[in-house]
Amino acid sequence: MNKQASALHNLDEVRAMIKRHKMNDQIFSIIGLIALMVGLLTLLILFIDLVMDGYPKLFSWDFYTNFPSRRAANAGLLSAWVGSALVMIVTFISAVPMGIAAGIYLEEYAPKNWFSDFIEINVTNLAGVPSIVYGLLALGLFVYILDLGQSIVTAGLTLGLLILPVVIVATREAIRGIPVAIREAAYAVGATKWQVVYHHVLQYSIGGILTGVIIGMARAIGETAPIITIGALTFIAFLPPSPVTSTAPFLNFDWLTSGFTVLPIQMFSWLSRPSADFHVNAAAAGAVIIVVTLLMNAMAIRVRYKMRKKIKW
Numbered sequence: 223m224n225k226q227a228s229a230l231h232n233l234d235e236v237r238a239m240i241k242r243h244k245m246n247d248q249i250f251s252i253i254g255l256i257a258l259m260v261g262l263l264t265l266l267i268l269f270i271d272l273v274m275d276g277y278p279k280l281f282s283w284d285f286y287t288n289f290p291s292r293r294a295a296n297a298g299l300l301s302a303w304v305g306s307a308l309v310m311i312v313t314f315i316s317a318v319p320m321g322i323a324a325g326i327y328l329e330e331y332a333p334k335n336w337f338s339d340f341i342e343i344n345v346t347n348l349a350g351v352p353s354i355v356y357g358l359l360a361l362g363l364f365v366y367i368l369d370l371g372q373s374i375v376t377a378g379l380t381l382g383l384l385i386l387p388v389v390i391v392a393t394r395e396a397i398r399g400i401p402v403a404i405r406e407a408a409y410a411v412g413a414t415k416w417q418v419v420y421h422h423v424l425q426y427s428i429g430g431i432l433t434g435v436i437i438g439m440a441r442a443i444g445e446t447a448p449i450i451t452i453g454a455l456t457f458i459a460f461l462p463p464s465p466v467t468s469t470a471p472f473l474n475f476d477w478l479t480s481g482f483t484v485l486p487i488q489m490f491s492w493l494s495r496p497s498a499d500f501h502v503n504a505a506a507a508g509a510v511i512i513v514v515t516l517l518m519n520a521m522a523i524r525v526r527y528k529m530r531k532k533i534k535w
Contacts, residue, residue, distance in 0.1 A: 312378020325393025357451025392434020429529025
């Protein structure tokens with residue numbers, strides 16, 4: 223009878239502990255949901271405020287096809303969004319292939335010793351370095367030492383350095399999520415190291431890698447501090463030379479050394495004007511930046527979902 227009573231008492235204690243843990247889980251879930259809703263509501267309120275302030279310009283086609291002007295009514299975003307697009311091309315080319323390759327090497331090929339641990343710690347720390355530090359680094363390296371000037375290639379390389387640690391970390395985390403059994407099965411049928419990495423590891427982790435790349439690019443397109451540091455123009459009424467020409471070899475690289483401006487810089491320029499009409503333009507530009515960033519993040523979620531749906535473990 224004593225053993226039975228003791229067993230029942232222990233069972234009651236277990237049930238009470240499970241109930242208490244479930245209640246703690248519910249409390250934590252509610253707190254997390256409240257925190258999430260506060261952040262989303264804050265972003266939504268700010269976005270609605272920008273749209274309401276910039277509504278007269280936001281849905282005007284001329285606003286996207288006109289150059290900046292000293293007259294707010296005629297000012298547009300043409301040179302800014304073209305400059306942003308060209309800078310993002312250089313950023314992508316300079317950061318993404320190198321970041322993915324570095325992530326693959328560190329995760330699959332690098333020996334596990336103090337040197338690889340040192341590199342891993344530094345890459346992780348670089349992902350959290352303030353963007354202004356990258357701007358100062360680029361100013362000294364690209365502008366003064368390499369003499370690339372205040373050009374599109376300088377801005378692209380600067381933002382490439384900024385997102386490179388993000389791409390490396392995202393690549394490594396995506397590769398780590400692949401079960402070891404997939405590698406072992408490939409080795410069992412005689413696959414080489416590169417065949418395992420290329421045909422299996424990358425095929426299963428490409429969704430996570432692309433997600434990290436898109437999120438990194440979304441961060442880069444809204445950065446202002448490093449672009450201001452390297453001397454981006456605040457008023458530019460011309461477009462860089464076209465990257466594509468009608469004559470052989472059909473490619474033109476003069477645009478890489480051209481002066482430029484980008485969307486955040488143009489918004490900053492309009493905000494510094496005392497006229498309220500320019501502030502309307504700045505609000506519209508801010509709304510455009512937020513929409514582009516949200517679209518890129520939505521694209522990342524969509525890519526990850528489609529890639530995971532195709533995977534058959």
